[in-house]
Amino acid sequence: MSGAGSGLGPLLACVLARELKDGEVVAFGLHAELLLAAALLAQKLHAPNLAIRHGLRVERGPEIGPAAWTDARRSHAHEGIEYLESHDAILDVANPASPMRFCDVFLVGGLQIDREGSTNLIGLKGRDGRMALRGPGSIGTTSIGTLARHVILFSPEHSRRRFVETVDYVSVPGWRRRAAAGLEGGPALCVTSIAVMDFAGGLMRLRSVHPHATADEVRRRTSFPLPPEGPVPVTLPPTAAERAALESIDPSGRLERMPIPAGGEAS
Amino acid sequence: MSGAGSGLGPLLACVLARELKDGEVVAFGLHAELLLAAALLAQKLHAPNLAIRHGLRVERGPEIGPAAWTDARRSHAHEGIEYLESHDAILDVANPASPMRFCDVFLVGGLQIDREGSTNLIGLKGRDGRMALRGPGSIGTTSIGTLARHVILFSPEHSRRRFVETVDYVSVPGWRRRAAAGLEGGPALCVTSIAVMDFAGGLMRLRSVHPHATADEVRRRTSFPLPPEGPVPVTLPPTAAERAALESIDPSGRLERMPIPAGGEAS
């Protein structure tokens, strides 16, 4: 298989795009070409009023491209940008009812993700209970992940060290921790390179397995049980419409060439 | 007497200009051409590093002119403006040590000004102790007048109804009210159309009387005692250097034609 729509990058972009709803504001970090592709794809296919908040910009671009600070991007510098602002606009996530809100749906990952959907970017504990591995830090995830209406977990890597029973530290709280803190709701979905998970009763379960993987593999690579028992649907591969749309937002096939950590150790 | 430097407007501009120090940031409202003239004069004469915050703009203009929103002003619209910002920059007065502070010295007036330098823009009480006359409101004065390093009271009108023993409501606190609230300092000076007052022991006293008035007149037009006893210096009229500078910042003689409420009833 080759051309627009083949490979892991295009599949993940399609899976994420299908979750973005018309009229919402989706936010993600700057170095996230795959997420930008997903958002542009949704905008093109079913969510023409999706607002895309890519770093400091509200974007409506014709295609993905290299990071905004590179020379290659330079020629498109001011194309498709609806709004620019200073970085403290992230605080505007705190009023989800304002037309100027920072976002409705937030795409977030972690060093660890646990069964109830909590994430951890802070670090890993050693046997003595102290921090043994210092993580990069919570970056923009904590407040946005707490206050945005919808959170979608995104982790290309799907491994037992990533998907743990309980995170060592909490950057963004999952279902039970949110309830304990008086916050409604919780993450809606978790997309990885091999599967899509959702939540029931505040716990993760398997929703679909990507065509190149199996349910057994997904469970082997996860440290906690993933219901339900029995057969699991296959993730819908890119449709003809999605492939055509990808062709136009990614004419040079950047998504297909994108290096994506697909697995990680299974133990 | 005629030409630049004659009349009440030029005198008041000179009196205020002399109080503005090099390196400070002076702030005042938008509809304040006389205050702009004073600031530009100080910048030209002894305070080349005075920053002038005129409404939302930090200004460094060659001359005064009609209000910024009028067509007459239009041609100079972008001349001499160092900085523009959104209105909530007034909150920046709260860090007086920042190079980005809103201001050091603030020029403020009132419906009433009392003996300790408190001002009132809120309203006047009737005999029943309730608000009988609704004032315009405290506008930008309260917080800036509380938090700026220096406050200069400016009231062209000098009358017993304006200069009262105790204000009916407090928009900006004077010396004793500030001390009671745990705030240091207090207003430094009060300039009117007939005199200059300063403060000693937290109470107003007469510093100088303008050439066209007398100390008796000033005291007659003030509801509280104005020490010291004995002769009071005459306010220095515009000097040759000040007149020359006024000539350049006000080439069309706008200050001389400016209607200034000079008195008010003396009872």
Next chain:
Amino acid sequence: MSDERAERVLDASEAAALVRDGMVVGLSGFSYQNPPMALVREIIRRRVKGLTIVSGPTSGIETDLLIGAGCVRRAVTAGVAFEQVVPMAPAFRRAAERGEIEVWECDECLWHLALKAAAWGMPYLLWRGGVGTSIPELNPDLEEVQEGGRRYLKVPARPLDIVFLHAAEADRFGNVRAARQAYLGRSFCERALALACRGPVVASVERLVPDDETLGSPERTLVRGAFVVEAPWGAHPGGTSGRYAPDLEHYAEYAAAGEARRKGDPQPYQRYLERHVYGPEDHDGYLRTIGAGRLEALRLGAA
């Protein structure tokens, strides 16, 4: 495949119909600049009652007229300015003195802080400005507190139900922007209001512009996600930054009518309302009461 973006264009009566009695309504305008007057007149025509209006921070005729027409129960503003015309806004003064409206006594900083607390989901903010003044005495909900040995005002959050503002331009998708020539500063309160709002934001604008114009200079965008109403001269008698100056003669006429009413003669103010608000069916009708020649004379010199 869909590429139909939803346009966010309303007409003035659809926009005004979003207001319900008793709502907390944010209004743009600073002194004489950018009041959403076409929308305000339409709200008055609908005889809305009991509004809390959050206008300014220093407000003007949009506030005075809504009060004068009896739509307002409470005004949150640092002041209502008619500087260089009359010392005090006449309807605001009259209603406050008669106890017909409550005034939330504040200054411009407290006004901004109440909106920031709402925007950021904070129950209150502590602020040093205003300790030792009458402001905490006059507002039951604004107490003075001690914290670490210092006194602060505890400024409660003020969320808005709906916002009306006026600006130079917008695209049909709700990106509202200032004129390139808006040289008084890019933003007074538009963003502050929109961020504190938990409902719709409606902007009347001098003209709708194509999408690619707002995309071409995104730094001029003041507000995103607004409903937009095309209303040329929509701030009149106020000015629109970079487009036209306020009509101070009209202000003087309005203020004289308001002062007459304050002093006991309701006729001139009633005549003003009939002629300029209730009489005209819509904004075009209002503009005919002013006259094209007079409007054109207010236009700021072409760039």
Next chain:
Amino acid sequence: MSDERAERVLDASEAAALVRDGMVVGLSGFSYQNPPMALVREIIRRRVKGLTIVSGPTSGIETDLLIGAGCVRRAVTAGVAFEQVVPMAPAFRRAAERGEIEVWECDECLWHLALKAAAWGMPYLLWRGGVGTSIPELNPDLEEVQEGGRRYLKVPARPLDIVFLHAAEADRFGNVRAARQAYLGRSFCERALALACRGPVVASVERLVPDDETLGSPERTLVRGAFVVEAPWGAHPGGTSGRYAPDLEHYAEYAAAGEARRKGDPQPYQRYLERHVYGPEDHDGYLRTIGAGRLEALRLGAA
């Protein structure tokens, strides 16, 4: 009569000499963009110790290098990013894991709020983001409180003693501005840092421009009242928005040296410091260690 305005131009060593051991130092930079590296290297040459650095909100090599060189006791940042080069910033990771630095655990919102509280003279701000996370456990000074039945983090004010930042241009009087081509957004943290500062703000810039240029487009000014240091390529190996891209090869080289040290071999990192920091006498000397050809290759296409 005087018309001599005071210029606010310093050289890098005068600027770095303003730092004292133990100060709270704000640093610009967001990931790879606009770190004040020429100034950072000069601070390291002065062997300053015990700094609390407030960088970011998401920071980069300016933070990692200061930590790696032993100048830092405490880091206030939402993260140190070397994305697309290595998973984690090596010196930050090593020092944190060895307990050589304290980290004030926060996210980008909490970082901004601590500065806003300082800028506005507030003892703290209450914020809903972060309840239910490890952040209050990890920071003794950031407690979780109840207010009106809801839980909030009580974010304490974080005033700064001095700020260093890098930008495209400034005039000699301290008006610092972004490049017209700075298309990532006009401001990351420059204003936030300057407003929270109770001491000097120092900006290194790619070039000094005449006063009339800053007067001509005041909307591009990021910060006023700064001391300015002319330092072309002053963000290298970081990028300067609108001027040049970050030198990712240099980052990879630096990261490899840092990773080697983290794993037990201090030599490569020491060599890096000798070659690029201690060895060169000044910023020009540093630029010679990189080479003009390599620098020119980073320049973003001329407008």
